[in-house]
Amino acid sequence: MNSGPADGALLTLSGVEVTINTLSGPVHPLQGVDLEVFPGETVGLVGESGCGKSMTLRSILRLMPPGGAITGGTVEWQDRSVLDLDTDELQTYRGSEVAMIYQNPVTALDPMLSVERQIVDAFKANREVLDGAPEEFAREALRDLEFGNPDAILKRYPHQLSGGMAQRVNIALALACGPSLILADEPTTGLDMTTQVRVLDLLEQQVHARNAALLFISHDLRAVARVARNIGIMYAGRVVEFGPRERILTEPSHPYARALLECVDLRTDERPRSIPGLVPRMTEVYPLCAFRERCVSRMAVCDEEPLPRHELGGRRRLLCHLGPGHD
């Protein structure tokens, strides 16, 4: 059921499936991911551990874990198929067109190289012509990320940086190659709360100052809501609901999205909410709704018919038998 790239989209994922062969048998972390990212926009993906958020980002870069492969669907970058790129093309695509920021900022950097060397190498590897010394570009890159004293930071090694500083260096590295899309995998999760917001805002500002797009994933709905205008909710390897931020935050249609919202918002006057039951182990493919065992709105049709896909216009999309019209 591949519908081809959406008009004008930078990146289009349709029905992406990933299978990983492990010693204890195959695992299916992605079971048909649909997602579009348009130029210059910020899209957020939210979900709990094991829902396939990180695997979605990895499939965009074709970075598969050992034993893993994209077994279905398409990944389109503008008008090209990412799955058909040869090694050279893939090399240019990664970094120069799509760059990634990882969750653990210190281990994402090379411990043996100074900050300056790492940024300069990124410039050299991805830009053919530089008008000026690469060191000057590196200094400028750090200044953009609000380092008051870039010269001192350039001389440092990763272990001499705090988490927040290291993540800002990673952002500088990702931006250095001039990509049109930045993928960010929980970029602020390990940081202190008062630092988190600042790094998040800087990331968004700098990405947008370069007219690049941002695909941001997090388990924290509030972090995603701060930067993303459109939000997707993932469950068991699928984006089960997608829509504008206001809609998702105030009146989501998918029962899982609603339950998740209630868990985030703890009220002292009520018993804290949770979602009973366990996340599926993803050892099989689920043609039916994978949430139905935990769902408060479960109907007979949920156990009989495959998961439907409702396109609701205005980029809203819902994978649920309830459809959009319920209350």
Added chain:
Amino acid sequence: MTEPTILEVRNLSKTYRVRRSIGLVETIKAAQRVSFAVERGRTLGIVGESGSGKSTVARCLLGLTPLTEGEVLLDGTQLGDLGVRKMRSHRRMMQMVFQMPQASFDPTHTVRSSVAQPLRRLRPDMSKSEQEERLRHVLTAVSLGEELWDRKPAALSGGQLQRAAIARALAPDPELVVLDEPTSSLDLSVRGDILSLLQELQEEFHVAFVFISHDLEAVRVCAHEVIVMYLGQIVEQGTAEQVFGSPAHPYTQALMAASRFETDSFELGPKGETDPSSGCRLMPRCPLAEGACSAEQDLLPSGTDGRTVRCWKVVATDH
């Protein structure tokens, strides 16, 4: 009705000496003159970011590291005075639940065997059958399905394993359980479960909790009293309603705003490379800072309702 105090901490200070290079030893004041009390069956929340000293306080409470100064009294007995043997018998009274349940269980033991361990070690006064009965009691109390008791930790989800960790802490019938970030590694859909469970268990077992977390929402749900720490010092101390309902100290306000990802109301400056060792520790980041902040700040009463705040500006505006 006030309950008897089960834990009292007086002027707890902990200084670590770190060797930076040859001949250069730096002292880090991880906790400075921290004082608080916890009543039986109540919960004290400790919030703060990394480096605030909340884990240091936890380690000192449990006697895992010696204090540099101050006293910790558990049920009226000063821990520092106890010898090794007496300390062991005192261990029964205080237990701990760690952040990562997967890392706090021996992967080769069954859940049942791990939960039984503190009973065997700390309750030699109980007979085998009493221990067995207690084991069933605590595992049932945390609603861990019996089919999971003989499984290895790898077969349990994070939430299930954290329930087992709570059962293990409660097994020897402690007076105090220190919970160090008990929900931080769990998914949000499970967090509420664990928080409700802790509230129920507190009713049933009448145990005091020290709940340490950077998750303000979770602390707000569970805690009766709260202390907010910054760089080793308590900056605000009061009831949960006081601290969360109307945060007074600039740091508490910034922390609350940041935890909701809203900074429009109050935002701190960036974290400095070096922290001040005298005066208000927050001064370099505080938007309200002025000259008088460089004098040493005391934890002073704010208002008349028992709350204390370490900020002269807040205290001054009260009067």
